Amino acid sequence: ARAASISIAPIPGAPQYGTRVSTVVLVRRDGGALFVERDRWSLQPDGSARDGGATREFRFTVQC
Numbered sequence: 001a002r003a004a005s006i007s008i009a010p011i012p013g014a015p016q017y018g019t020r021v022s023t024v025v026l027v028r029r030d031g032g033a034l035f036v037e038r039d040r041w042s043l044q045p046d047g048s049a050r051d052g053g054a055t056r057e058f059r060f061t062v063q064c
Contacts, residue, residue, distance in 0.1 A: 010041055010049035018049070031062045 010018035019040045026034045039053025 007040060027062055031064075033060050033062050034058075035060070 005022070007019040007022070008017075022038050022040055024034075024036045026036075035058040036055065038055045041049040041051065042053040044050055
């Protein structure tokens with residue numbers, strides 16, 4: 001499999017536009033799954049955006 005990604009930095013004056021999160025979903029053959037979501041930018045009180053942010057992980061089982 002081949003993966004590609006692109007990230008758009010917040011536009012000055014409009015920091016609400018840009019790549020908000022990066023998401024990965026991994027599923028094993030036995031149905032075990034991991035969902036990871038990471039904030040790409042963190043909005044600051046002055047309206048500017050700073051690189052980085054929180055990461056969330058969820059583990060679950062996929063049933064067919």
